[in-house]
Amino acid sequence: MFLAGPPRAGAATAQDAHYARKPVKVVIQLPCRDEAEQLPATLAALPRRLPGVDEVEWLVVDDGSSDDTARVALAHGAHAVLRLPHNRGLARAFCAGLEAACRRGADVIVNVDGDNQYDASAIPELVARVLAGRADIVVGCRPIERIAHFPWWKKRLQRLGSAVVRAAAHVSVDDATSGFRAYSRDAAMRLNVYSNYTYTLETLIQAGQSGLRVEALPVEVNPPTRPSRLIRSVPQYVTRSVLTIVRSFLTYRPLEFFLVPSALCMAAGALIGARFLYHFAHGAGDGHVQSLILSALLIVVGTVGAAVGLLANQLVVNRRLLEEQQQSRRRAEWRPPA
Numbered sequence: 471m472f473l474a475g476p477p478r479a480g481a482a483t484a485q486d487a488h489y490a491r492k493p494v495k496v497v498i499q500l501p502c503r504d505e506a507e508q509l510p511a512t513l514a515a516l517p518r519r520l521p522g523v524d525e526v527e528w529l530v531v532d533d534g535s536s537d538d539t540a541r542v543a544l545a546h547g548a549h550a551v552l553r554l555p556h557n558r559g560l561a562r563a564f565c566a567g568l569e570a571a572c573r574r575g576a577d578v579i580v581n582v583d584g585d586n587q588y589d590a591s592a593i594p595e596l597v598a599r600v601l602a603g604r605a606d607i608v609v610g611c612r613p614i615e616r617i618a619h620f621p622w623w624k625k626r627l628q629r630l631g632s633a634v635v636r637a638a639a640h641v642s643v644d645d646a647t648s649g650f651r652a653y654s655r656d657a658a659m660r661l662n663v664y665s666n667y668t669y670t671l672e673t674l675i676q677a678g679q680s681g682l683r684v685e686a687l688p689v690e691v692n693p694p695t696r697p698s699r700l701i702r703s704v705p706q707y708v709t710r711s712v713l714t715i716v717r718s719f720l721t722y723r724p725l726e727f728f729l730v731p732s733a734l735c736m737a738a739g740a741l742i743g744a745r746f747l748y749h750f751a752h753g754a755g756d757g758h759v760q761s762l763i764l765s766a767l768l769i770v771v772g773t774v775g776a777a778v779g780l781l782a783n784q785l786v787v788n789r790r791l792l793e794e795q796q797q798s799r800r801r802a803e804w805r806p807p808a
Contacts, residue, residue: 639678728779
């Protein structure tokens with residue numbers, strides 16, 4: 471359900487728009503849950519105008535908040551609030567915001583957290599790089615090692631996530647978990663998020679596998695206003711991040727995911743089998759039957775894993791065809807109203 475803010479002064483008439491070039495529109499979306507206290511400062515820092523942009527809108531995605539997030543957002547200048555009926559998680563709220571922004575005619579979508587974590591002064595440069603055609607996605611990378619309120623384990627996990635993204639998708643971003651990003655309209659329509667937890671790693675891996683251009687832009691951060699809600703406990707965060715990474719590998723690079731461990735199993739099985747044959751040739755095979763059993767087991771497991779990898783790799787082709795159909799459908803359905 472949308473809640474619309476008051477009309478803005480200075481809007482172009484339909485006749486003016488008919489004769490003018492296609493206007494460029496930027497939508498700044500803020501996925502929020504119970505951010506009534508933080509939103510005034512967050513919205514106050516957002517730009518109303520951007521160089522080379524005809525219209526800037528602020529879209530707040532209210533992910534089932536129990537406080538006055540929606541009312542506060544409209545009272546402090548948000549153009550619209552997309553209210554989700556219940557809490558669906560950060561990833562779902564992010565995706566709902568992308569769709570809503572595209573339907574509102576966005577050429578560029580900027581995603582900003584509602585807790586005022588990021589320095590919004592970087593938004594003009596994020597947008598400029600997309601409009602210039604340099605990148606489809608621009609990621610605002612925080613100075614992880616210089617952030618005093620980040621514990622050491624969080625810094626290490628941030629670096630690990632960035633390393634995984636580089637390995638999985640050949641995307642070089644120093645802060646892969648940053649949610650401060652700008653997306654072109656085309657990139658927004660091509661992204662699919664399967665996780666309900668977070669979208670940061672998954673979207674970068676998918677972008678790299680889909681051939682989207684990704685750039686990194688160094689940004690600064692503001693002092694923390696509250697503890698992180700995404701990282702409630704280290705084991706939970708690590709577990710969910712690992713599951714997201716594994717799922718991304720299974721989705722986009724299943725052949726490598728299965729073939730590497732399968733090849734190791736088969737190689738180990740062959741070596742152990744060769745050891746058994748050596749002893750068997752010297753008349754001592756009876757005492758090494760366990761080696762024969764283990765060798766056969768490893769070779770069977772490796773063969774099955776390789777077969778699964780080949781089958782999963784064929785499914786990738788079908789998935790890409792379905793994604794192309796989905797993109798065509800989104801381009802038709804996500805048009806702004808005439």
